[in-house]
Amino acid sequence: MPRRDYGTKNTLSIMVSNIHVALDFTSRLVNFIVITSKLDNISLNDSLEISKNACNKKFCIILTEEEILCIDLEDYSEKSKFGLYYMPYMQSIHATPITCFYVYENPCQAFIAALRHMAEIDKISYLNPDKYIINGGNVVPNESCLEKMMVITGHEDGSVSFWTNVRGHLNLIYRFTTLSEYGRSNLIDYGMDEEIDEFPPFHKIGIFDPCSDDPRYSIRTILYDTCSKRLFVGCQAGQILIYQFENFEEGELDCEISKNLEYEPQKCVNEGECIDFGSVVTINITESQPLYKWKGNPKLNMSSFSNSKHTNLYTFSIYRRIQFNPPAAILLLKYNSDNEILTASTLHGIIIFDVVQNIVMIKKCTLTQLDYNDVGEGFPRQNSLKKSLRQSMRRIRIRRSRRNKSHKTKTFNQEHEVQIQSRSNKEPLSLIGRVCHFSMCKLLKYYKPRLCVWIGCSSGKILCYMLSFPQADQRLVNPVQCELAKTINIKHAAPIIYLTTLDENFSPFQNKDSIEPEENESVSQILLVCTEEQIKLFSIPQLSPVHKLKITARSGLKISTAKVVLLSNKQNYKENFLFVLFNNGKSDIFSLPQMKPLCSSFSRSIKDDNILAIKSAFMCNNGVCAFSSSVSEFQFFTLSNSINLVPDSVCNFVAGSTEKVNGSRSENGSKIENGTQLNGLTTDTTICSEMTIDSVKDYLLTPNINEPRKPLSPTIENVSVELDNIKS
Template sequence: MCHGFPQKSNCLSIDSELGLLAIGTKDGRIKIVGSENVEWSGHLKLCSNIKSLQFVPDTGSLMLVSEEPSSATQSIHRVQIENDKLDIQTVSPPPFLKKINSSCVVYRASGKSFFLLGTISGNLYNLNISTLHASDFVVYDDLMGEDGNELETSQRMISYLNYNGLNDLLLVVVNNIYLIVYDISRMTVAYRIKSKYPITTAEFDSSDASMIVIAFENGSYSIYKYTYTDQLTLNPLINDVFLYGKEPTTSIKKASLMINNNQNEEEILIFIGGMPQSTCGDKYTITVKNVTSHVVFDFDSPIVDFEYMIDGSALFVLCEQELVVIDLLDPEWKPFPLPYLYPLHCSPISCSNLISNVRENVYLALCDAGIQQLTQNQMFSLRQWPLMCGYGERPKAADLENRECTILITGHEDGSVIFWKANSVNLKPLLIYRSAKDFEGYSEPNSATSPVEYDEENELPPLRKAGLFETFCDDPRFAIQKLAFDEKTGNLVIGGRGGHVIVYELNSATAKLDPLTVIKVDMIEAVQNHQGNPKGPRSGEAPLPPRKMPMAYAVGIRPSYHCMIQLKPAVPIHALAWNSENDTVAVGIEFGYVVCDLKEKQITFKNSLLPAEDIIEIVNNDGQLSRFKSVKKTIRQSFRRKKRPMAIEAGIPETGEPSSSMIENFRPTEREIVARPKNAVYNVSKGDTPPSSIRMLRFLKHNFGFEKEATLLFVGTSGGRVFIYQIEKSEIIEENCLVIRHIQMAHEAPIVHVEIVNDVLLIISEEQIRSFTIPTLKLTKFKYKMTAVEGSRITKVQTVCLRSAKNRGATEQFLAVLTHRGEIFIFSPWNLKKLVKIQFTKCTDGTAINSASLAKDGALFWLRPGGSEFQRAAISACSNYGLISPFRDRNLV
């Protein structure tokens, strides 16, 4: 199951009768949605590009035309909703159709409906929706009459088709020049006209089909009123209008005239494009205009298509990166908040965390805060979501049994943190918090939806920003690098790219807080005092300035302890750990770590692990280490993922003896097993990862040989070192936070995770899983050498508690390990026996592997390519999270 906005969206259709919306993509995916928890998904077998997609009203059927990109072979599909699934039937067009260029559904409530196909030869064909059998409808000569000889054979394509069932008339555009009104009931041409300008679209109005709106390639449009008794006549109401002046304008891609039945049948003109080239040529706009209002909605991504409800209540705008639904019954034409198809990448996701078994009071507090945030947000319409299919129906009771309170938390590059409802069919935002408000220069998003005043003298369009997707972020230091969430208390900890750490708490009332106290942590102070700093302090990584004025916080989350941590230098946060019992936060960076007591607003202890000369080099490197390293790593991985040449091309000697270059040509899924040289030299300025880099921080509770249970802090580095600290609860000072053990793994691989199971300490590095007895920390016989046996590197680890498929009340604990090749290994935590191996994504899908997040209940989320969708799976049997099937007791066929 996928959540979010489908990448490569290419077409849109609305069924106003059933209250359904369908989207087709360029990679052959189909998604149909209704009200909340009503969703169907399907996929064409050949991953073909869906060129057009149209509902057959009130039948639950979709007619599709697809094209295979490699061969340009076309196919026709009928998609039928059948209870909880989609039935897809596919046929290849007969040879006489040549190539389909346009299509439309001819729906007749009293007669037989069919699918009309326009071809490049100028002929129209009738496709039976039930049998998918094609037959002749109108040939080119009958359609064009005497004007047919004016066009060459290559110019006779049917450019556009539009049908209105009230008068049984069909609009046909031939070669973007000829507009033909065809009477289907009489099977004759009622009107034919040659346009002065190339036509892009021609459509009937949405009410009584007495008007036709024509859009032109030069950016103008015309509206005609027609009468039809024995002969059809067209009377121009508006002819060749350039709404924003006659200077060069962008083409109008599509235009419609909608009659709003709920607002005294007022006419609303909607069109894509038509903007002045000089001022708005680079904008993606859609104009909505009636007698009293005029708004140009400005989007951040190209507009693909738009559709509207037949009663004129809502406008659906499909862009390449998002779906926006505008409430046309709202006086200010506000957008609806999306219950699904949310653009997860509105700001790129920089980190994510999947949390299961959230305490009910914490979960309800998040839900209540989200509802209040939505109702108080003046940017959105509060009216009911317009798609009503399945509205009011409840999931089956069996689907809600053993339902966990699960949330997904995402951190974004603009500093936003979004809580998502992850235990339902639709991934729905619960609460949104913008951490940028805790820094200087932040201003609340403009809640006013009225557009700017229209400048008649300069003819400037009244633009209004629309949609959630944004292309750029003002400052990369806002990006959330790491997240930690306490499912018992609701505390949220964020670590930013600018070296800041803030702890938040849930609050049920509004509050106005003074500026936060900054706990400054100088990680290079000791080195500077020891060797001096001849080249001056680090200047390239200045921290974000905290706000200086009081800030009002709404119900939801707000800074806890009235303080924040700021590291010097302001390097990205690599690891976070939070202990709510001791009010202690641990922060790891590239060359050390620090533990702070937030209740006392003081530094408990800090430790810099990098040699002095390397820290000096980082300090004087103008902040380029982390950025250069990430760019270098991205480029390196991109080249490694390219296909390796054949063995002969690689220059392997014919004798079969290995050449020296063979060692360097490993595939990205292979890893050479060699002994690491001691005291290996690494170059910090070239982006080499220092062994001091903190990979893991974790608080655990165990007696560890003491008289009573103690709080332990585990610190894991990239060099295979593990530090174990005991944190005294009585007085958290440096003297009471001692290193009780220090372990150096012989293979020196980065430490990924630690876990305590039945008085056994499991230390998991990228290459091995080793077990140690507690408290002696002696090696046991149970171990697993992942890289040596499987050829994989461990990236993430989670202890999962899985339910039995037969007895949902029975659970068992396992160790789940994710690797860099898109695999999940399930181990027994008692003896480290491998139980099963699962391939959840391709080994070359770096986005999915890096973003994969596994919850304790076995739920798995990862980002699909493009970053706009989460793929959801489970490593154990689970329910469908309350999926509603509104047509379970209805035969739509």
């Protein structure tokens, strides 16, 4: 390789007869190994086996800092060079940086099978269709190891990945990209680039891509609805893409409304403009503020809508496309599958969208005159330097006073409240939509229960919109009536973190349209509101306060995430609790409706200095919490004793194969001098990658000569443990 490329390229040169290829990786090369498969006297039932298609072939397993690859040295073509295998485990979850994720429990097994079928069809195009050559250990099959959790991740390059979580083991089942909506290729790049006439012949390989071509492709919010089988993707440049999962094997769409839907222009309720189903719905959220000018990146141009037929049995086809103007990032997505109503928000406003008629029902701009110079800026301009210095000096005095009082011991700990500093009424972007909740409520007297949309804002304000739907046969023609019914202003003006409605048993209220009005009149409901500083309960429909718990005034902590979860013990006793995660990484559960903390001495689940992990925490209904500690790492923890997240994996070997290998004899007693032979795999190197200078010193300076010395390289028992740790 030329000297000018030493510092810019991470390459591995392969020369086979007259073939010369320089594999170019996007991360630093750590190690590689060449293995040859042999099936002499090897049973295919072994835990470490080789597929029949890989008989007497040579492979190269390459380890880089960010991923592991396997190529077939005998499968060469001018287009794809050496064939790249699909890794069934040890996939790189950070092939591109993770920007958001969504977790839901108890996925449909038929849906998982359909995703795997789609993945197999895609792999035939640009990957080796043969089975992966090495099969290591297996997860112990039991009832708790079923695929009861699915993780959907959104990435910086606009791709969406589906993972199954089997007790802590993430397995990639399907991955697709949204770039086809912008006129770009919809195939995942596995390094099959065009050939360039240069020497040495560089060939990019692998899927790790640390840099994105355009930050506007990044996915900020993702949501999957299991009832309608629709995937909602909110992007960085104000795009909302709605995908419909279709099953062409049954000959019909999963949604009956979209089956009979015809692409005819409909009239918008509020705007009075004609919107076509096939076009992109553009929403000018700052229309009421003509003096506002957007200073960020321009929007992306989407390709024309094509209702093309797919040859696959299963596919994600585009269903709706929405574009916000100004093109700010999507912060909130909430969908009601029973009535097909979507709620979304950006930095500039909130909308309520009718997916059936493809029109906007409510559009509310949250900008004021004070916010014009602050949108997109990291530091508020109205905060002068003098005010900033005053605040900094006040913090220093508070720290010194606390340090001086720390040596004084108290005879007893008395709980007291601390006065919270009042918030300014001129805070910028005070009405950013943070949370949304759909519920059937009776807010007005002499009215039947209707679907209500509760929207919590960052200024402590709660907006409640009441929807009135037409008859089922007139759903496509008559518009949905939407009006503002209630407004709640929290006195301490803290951002709203969580909203939900509880029934008389203090469990999440089930939204069913089949509830009779007479039956619903006798059902009492309670609105649970969690802000950063307090937890409040309001009665419905009076909206009078029932209970209040101050968090910040008593403990000094702030609520980061909260949710009502259903916990069960090993005796299958279930009860609803409020699961709260604080800004210092500690978590606690509160009883309903007394709001008593039940785990006051709960251990810290997340490090207090990891702000990304605390902000990205996602809570499931069964008490499992998932968070991304970095753009390349996932962690899970649970509050329930009935859920075990530690996988039980095993790696079985042939009887006698665990005897001495590194020195010496194999299963048949023959010596191995110039390599290691194990179950048909012959390595071409005798240097162990784990042998270091310290291990050599420890080996030579052993005090007891009569004791058998430990081998420098790991034995088969150690390798089996390492395989278990890798797969877990």
